[in-house]
Amino acid sequence: MEERNDWHPVALSTSIKPATSAGTRLFDEELVVWRDTGEATHIWEDRCPHRGMKLSFGFVRGDHIACLYHGWQYDAAGQCRYIPAHPDIKVPPAIKVKTYGAAEQDGMIWAALGPDLPPLPSRSATETLPVRSLYLRGGTGRALNLLRDHPPRSFTQEAGPAQIEPVSPTLFRIRAGTDALLIGVQALSGSRTALHIVIAGPAAAYQGAGQLHFLRWANALRHDAETVQVEPAATALGEAV
Amino acid sequence: MPALALYNYELDDACYKVRLALSILSVEYEAIAVDAFPGKEQTKPPLLDLNPLGRLPILRDGDVVLHGAEAILAHLARAYDGSGKWLPAEAAAFASVMQWLQFAASDLSVAREAREQALFDAPGDGTALSTEAARMLRIMDDHMTARSFAGASWFAAPHATIADIALFPAFALSRDFGVDHDEYPALRNWARYVRQLPGFTTMPGIPDYH
Numbered sequence: 001m002e003e004r005n006d007w008h009p010v011a012l013s014t015s016i017k018p019a020t021s022a023g024t025r026l027f028d029e030e031l032v033v034w035r036d037t038g039e040a041t042h043i044w045e046d047r048c049p050h051r052g053m054k055l056s057f058g059f060v061r062g063d064h065i066a067c068l069y070h071g072w073q074y075d076a077a078g079q080c081r082y083i084p085a086h087p088d089i090k091v092p093p094a095i096k097v098k099t100y101g102a103a104e105q106d107g108m109i110w111a112a113l114g115p116d117l118p119p120l121p122s123r124s125a126t127e128t129l130p131v132r133s134l135y136l137r138g139g140t141g142r143a144l145n146l147l148r149d150h151p152p153r154s155f156t157q158e159a160g161p162a163q164i165e166p167v168s169p170t171l172f173r174i175r176a177g178t179d180a181l182l183i184g185v186q187a188l189s190g191s192r193t194a195l196h197i198v199i200a201g202p203a204a205a206y207q208g209a210g211q212l213h214f215l216r217w218a219n220a221l222r223h224d225a226e227t228v229q230v231e232p233a234a235t236a237l238g239e240a241v
Numbered sequence: 242m243p244a245l246a247l248y249n250y251e252l253d254d255a256c257y258k259v260r261l262a263l264s265i266l267s268v269e270y271e272a273i274a275v276d277a278f279p280g281k282e283q284t285k286p287p288l289l290d291l292n293p294l295g296r297l298p299i300l301r302d303g304d305v306v307l308h309g310a311e312a313i314l315a316h317l318a319r320a321y322d323g324s325g326k327w328l329p330a331e332a333a334a335f336a337s338v339m340q341w342l343q344f345a346a347s348d349l350s351v352a353r354e355a356r357e358q359a360l361f362d363a364p365g366d367g368t369a370l371s372t373e374a375a376r377m378l379r380i381m382d383d384h385m386t387a388r389s390f391a392g393a394s395w396f397a398a399p400h401a402t403i404a405d406i407a408l409f410p411a412f413a414l415s416r417d418f419g420v421d422h423d424e425y426p427a428l429r430n431w432a433r434y435v436r437q438l439p440g441f442t443t444m445p446g447i448p449d450y451h
């Protein structure tokens with residue numbers, strides 16, 4: 001699948017605090033997204049090489065993540081460094097978690113499943129404020145149709161209809177008056193999609209009331225997605241707009 | 242012997258709410274082990290005299306006997322919290338705590354049912370229960386997302402209250418009934434703050450990060 005090779009948003013930057021981890025999925029593959037205490041983000045297969053438990057259940061210590069089950073610790077490169085049951089052994093290099101490309105920009109954390117890392121699209125915003133990650137039933141095409149059918153109203157001024165335009169195969173920009181939102185589209189699976197929504201604009205203009213304005217829009221969009229029949233869209237990611 | 246006695250079952254999430262509050266407020270108590278599973282001791286006399294509903298937890302504090310975790314939390318806050326913060330007196334914060342306590346005791350009890358179905362084979366349609374529990378957790382996540390825009394980290398006040406204690410177990414134990422934390426970023430963040438409360442304690446199913 002070619003689109004595996006793109007950069008995909010997997011979380012809002014603000015959702016993964018330093019020294020925390022979370023599980024997510026991309027094309028139904030389970031991933032752990034974690035941030036070390038130095039604030040760097042890491043995206044790995046969510047599977048401990050020991051017994052296959054989820055690393056996202058584990059906890060971060062410094063620049064290591066520890067598996068919850070038997071405490072094996074992995075460094076930022078995915079290499080196992082410490083096995084509590086055998087504190088004195090030198091851990092064989094083969095005990096290594098599968099790692100993926102990780103990057104951070106536009107207020108989101110991005111994953112590339114590889115094998116080759118594509119170039120990261122250039123930045124779309126100098127300053128962003130989080131709105132929310134919205135989890136929706138259905139594939140990415142349906143989510144994009146919903147966005148197109150339920151555009152937000154502007155926060156700062158009354159304006160004509162919102163415009164939605166693709167920035168990359170997985171990132172869309174919505175303009176409503178002088179406001180701009182960035183929407184990262186994550187294919188969790190063929191039947192579940194996450195929209196990662198940020199405001200592209202200064203905190204001074206949007207913090208608090210502006211975020212709430214677009215949160216209400218996002219929640220209403222989800223409400224419509226769950227109550228109103230939407231045309232089932234066969235279109236793939238990136239072709240729907 | 243401490244003045245307080247808690248009729249307790251270690252694996253019960255509602256008993257855990259009370260243990261968590263007692264630990265955070267540093268109140269000494271005696272835990273009286275109840276054979277809730279498989280014995281269902283709480284549904285029979287003599288415990289039925291203490292709570293005719295046949296449920297845990299039950300707290301005895303001198304002459305006061307209380308059942309229902311949320312009522313017990315309110316009692317503990319009023320009786321043992323010198324700071325007055327855990328159940329604030331100010332009207333708006335007090336009402337907000339009450340709103341979330343009620344949510345925890347009623348709407349969110351579906352999470353308890355889902356978990357008991359999954360762990361103890363209690364009656365009910367497991368899938369339907371956990372779907373409904375996930376919907377309740379989403380209401381909590383939506384609330385905390387909006388709270389975060391104002392820089393607030395807690396459900397009902399600028400600081401932690403007994404509402405946070407009453408809501409915590411359903412989220413922390415959700416994997417027991419097959420609901421992962423992936424889709425609740427605001428609750429993940431809130432749970433991290435709960436874990437950092439002085440006196441925080443875990444129960445089986447809630448990992449202790451060592």
Ligand code: FES
Nearest residue numbers: 048050051067070
């Ligand atoms: S499964 Fe991860 S340490 Fe054992």
